[in-house]
Amino acid sequence: MNVVSDKRKNGIPKSVVARYTEYLNVLRSLREKGDDWVSSRTLAERLNYTSSTVRQDLSHLSFSGISKRGYEIAGLEKEISGVLGLNIVRNVVVIGAGNLGRALAQHLDSLETGFNICGIFDNDVRKIGMKVGSLEILGDSSFPSFARENDVTVGILAVPDSAAQDAADMLVSAGITGILNFTSKHLVLASDQVACTDVRIVASLQELSHGIIAKMQGE
Amino acid sequence: MNVVSDKRKNGIPKSVVARYTEYLNVLRSLREKGDDWVSSRTLAERLNYTSSTVRQDLSHLSFSGISKRGYEIAGLEKEISGVLGLNIVRNVVVIGAGNLGRALAQHLDSLETGFNICGIFDNDVRKIGMKVGSLEILGDSSFPSFARENDVTVGILAVPDSAAQDAADMLVSAGITGILNFTSKHLVLASDQVACTDVRIVASLQELSHGIIAKMQGE
């Protein structure tokens, strides 16, 4: 097996992908400031990494910097966006129209993230028909046909924990390819071809709580 | 330096703390199901870890399992909660009363997470006075005195990215000890005694996008 296919097989490490998203934020803000080039050192300082980590990360890309100048910002942004698959618009639905689901639909829509929030679903009949921004809340039963007709590839899960697994099953059987999980439940997916990322809101608050205690005890 | 103070100095690794929050979820659901004991194997299977990882993690605690029986669920829950600092109620405010801030205030309140959401702030005068659940939106200017009088130790940051650093500065100078950051900005904190955890909603969606592509390319 050659080096390239070997790379494909192993893919880019999750830790590197996570930093790519951070680099994108910094690159955008530098570009908006008018900068055209950035060094690994500058990128690192903005995010509390080492320049070595930045260069290692960028070495996974088909994009090179130039000695003494650094990396061309617009080109690097485009390359990272491509690797993350952000150059295509994905149709996304929100499952669960409670406080969190409704807010996420509107928040992600207003942020212009490049994802198209095209539907919001709930199984509470009293909510069906209500409006969330320009979207109308639909019942779960209409989800499978909606997903097919609107080429929906991502589902955002914002239901109560008790309904999480059932809702995930519904998403998978409707042929979704990715789930963004806002519940605290660890999901078991019926297909290993479906990607899942956990957002862990409550867990993050608990980790923060531990962080506060650790600081008090002198790190 | 002896082993104990050495342990204190290094603390529990972040990766272990992250799993503690997952263990808590599983322990609660097992307890509600009526179980009293759990093995490292069962805990591991529920979360796709190895039993070795679970036992290593739990070895940081002052709590022992028993050969052949495993770990007593209620006791382990209490121990992990203690280490994470969840045995005391913290007063929390939300900064930013947009879609996300308002939803987080209500969501975290309804989840009974043990954190007390006691205030929500915004600098938009048109929002001041409006209600979010039982809370009234207050202006940023009243935050310092509010924080002091209500013993607020945690601030949830849900403002636009452009206002993130200023709002963080406000939280730190008001004497907050922890920030849960929902913006996409990397915060620079004026005090190294303040803990910060990033929630990374948009970044998670971008990581999911990469995950989908990776699955398509055969992992």
Add this chain to the structure above:
DNA sequence: TAGATTGTTAATCGATTAACAATC
């Protein structure tokens, strides 16, 4: 007792950092 499960040591694996030749 026999066997299941812990706690811990040692091995492996992966991620980060240091170092430096190449180069613009």
Add this chain to the structure above:
DNA sequence: TAGATTGTTAATCGATTAACAATC
């Protein structure tokens, strides 16, 4: 040119897993 910065190798560091004696 001189010096700043990349790309990459090798070293270090930390996290996960395997293995197994202790034990209930």
